[in-house]
Structure formats: structure tokens, C-alpha cells
Amino acid sequence: MFTHLDDKGKAQMVDIGDKVETVRVAKAQAFIKLSEGTLNLINDQKVPKGDIFSTSRIAGIMAAKKTWELIPLTHPIPINQISIDFEIKNDGILIFSQVKTNFKTGVEMEALIAVNVAALTIYDMIKAVEKGAIIEDVKLLYKSGGKSGTYEYA
Secondary structure, eight states: OOTTBOTTSOBOOOOOTTSOOEEEEEEEEEEEEOOHHHHHHHHTTOOTTOOHHHHHHHHHHHHHHTHHHHSTTOOOOOEEEEEEEEEEETTEEEEEEEEEEEESSOOHHHHHHHHHHHHHHHHHHHTTTOTTOEEEEEEEEEEEOSTTOOEEOO
């Protein structure tokens, strides 16, 4: 039986009413591949639209909080903490998110939405200088809490 379909095949939100609240954490990453020229502009803080890191960090945090509005049948989750961090590499920027809650369902989708929107915001801010940037390698790195336990990307 599918959890998001009732016995007649109609879409439904999973009933989490009887689940136990636990501390849940999820971490995700994305990578935006950029040219050396664009990375130099970023390092020199000369991107025409401004500070890409502050803007994309805020965008990722805001998006994570709205995951339930973006992904059908997900629950609104009281989020305790969201962090977004960046690591500049020689061919782009790694974006990391961490989302925490004490709730009855996990925050994996919130962590994944956060890195995706942060990456898209970076793209938006650099598209005037590099339209060929590539967002790739989006993945869940870690999750803990709930009855399925801990998962870590190998």
C-alpha cells in the first residue's frame, strides 16, 4: 500500500498524529559549477548584483520554511534551526544546509529545498556574467531521528 494514496487510490497526506516527536536533523548539499572568471568576481566581491552568499543564504532559509507549500502532501514543520554554508572550490561552490526540528516527521525535504533554492539564487545573481552555470550533485548527506533511524550518504 502506498502511504500517499488511500484505499481508493486518491492522494492523501500521511497521518502523523500517532507518531512520537523526536529530534530530527537533515543535511543536504548542492554544487553550482562556475567558471574561473565568475569565481574571481565572487572572491573579489565584484558580482554586479551584490553579496551572493548573504542573499542565497536568506533565500535557502526562507525556502526551507515554505517546503510544505512547494512539495505536495508534505507537512508544515516547526523548524528549530536552519543553517546554510558555502565552500568555494576551484570549479564552483558547494552549498550545505542543515535543518533541525523536534517533530513527528523528518526535515529531509526542507534541507534539500534549502540547497536547491540557495543554488538557484546564486545562479540568478551571476547569470549576467555566466549563463552557463550548472547546478548539480544535489543530495541528502545525513538524516537522523524517527523510526527509520540514521542515514548517512556513503
